[in-house]
Amino acid sequence: MTTVDLGENNLAVAVAWRGRKVIGTLFVRGRAHEGRRLRRLSAIRWRQMASGKPARGVRSNRRRWARLAQAEEDAARQIARRIVRFAKTHGSRVIVLEALNRMPQAQRMGWTRRQNLRRSWWMRGRILSFTRAMALWEGILVVRRDPAFTSKACPHCGAYGERFSRRTGGRGPRHTFRCPACGWEGNADLVGAINLKKKWDRTFPPLGPLMAVAKATKNDTKTAPARVEDKGAVEGAANAG
Numbered sequence: 001m002t003t004v005d006l007g008e009n010n011l012a013v014a015v016a017w018r019g020r021k022v023i024g025t026l027f028v029r030g031r032a033h034e035g036r037r038l039r040r041l042s043a044i045r046w047r048q049m050a051s052g053k054p055a056r057g058v059r060s061n062r063r064r065w066a067r068l069a070q071a072e073e074d075a076a077r078q079i080a081r082r083i084v085r086f087a088k089t090h091g092s093r094v095i096v097l098e099a100l101n102r103m104p105q106a107q108r109m110g111w112t113r114r115q116n117l118r119r120s121w122w123m124r125g126r127i128l129s130f131t132r133a134m135a136l137w138e139g140i141l142v143v144r145r146d147p148a149f150t151s152k153a154c155p156h157c158g159a160y161g162e163r164f165s166r167r168t169g170g171r172g173p174r175h176t177f178r179c180p181a182c183g184w185e186g187n188a189d190l191v192g193a194i195n196l197k198k199k200w201d202r203t204f205p206p207l208g209p210l211m212a213v214a215k216a217t218k219n220d221t222k223t224a225p226a227r228v229e230d231k232g233a234v235e236g237a238a239n240a241g
């Protein structure tokens with residue numbers, strides 16, 4: 001199976017599993033795309049200010065908005081394709097994707113940044129639906145999970161951990177996850193995908209024990225007639241006695 005986290009530093013992080021073993025990882029970095037989007041947004045903003053009218057009403061900007069939307073759509077489709085190809089290559093029959101949280105409050109944010117945030121959120125939704133459609137085509141099931149605390153809980157002990165930047169200490173992309181309770185430290189971008197797997201295992205325990213139960217049940221039905229006979233024999237004995 002493959003778990004996918006539409007995360008903080010990356011547009012998507014996928015981990016392929018065989019049982020409890022990680023057999024592959026995929027990082028889809030979004031920085032280049034975000035840069036392009038920000039450039040497009042500031043071009044729109046600039047024209048909007050120059051014309052003194054709301055951006056959507058301006059004809060030349062309308063074309064820019066359309067081009068920006070198309071670029072988002074294309075990128076989302078491309079990312080979904082990479083996720084599904086990754087899952088297929090690793091023999092996954094199921095993709096578990098985190099569902100989307102509510103968008104963070106965009107208060108006290110400039111116009112461009114607010115637009116950028118809105119669009120990146122919208123794009124995650126598009127990645128989700130493209131992935132679902134493409135996976136279906138490949139015969140892979142896509143399951144959506146609640147992401148509550150997925151990227152904040154320690155994969156080792158489940159305590160509330162923190163992300164930080166090893167290089168700068170505070171600023172910049174926070175790529176390292178640290179657990180204050182047990183001291184686990186690791187790649188923060190992988191935490192979401194690992195925890196998704198753990199959540200999945202809790203709802204769907206490993207197949208091993210399940211197969212054992214199935215086998216035991218099967219044996220029960222096989223031995224059932226014998227038991228009925230035994231019961232009959234006991235009853236018969238009781239009657240006789």
Ligand SMILES: [Zn+2]
Pocket residue numbers: 154155156157158159179180181182183184
């Ligand atoms: Zn821990």
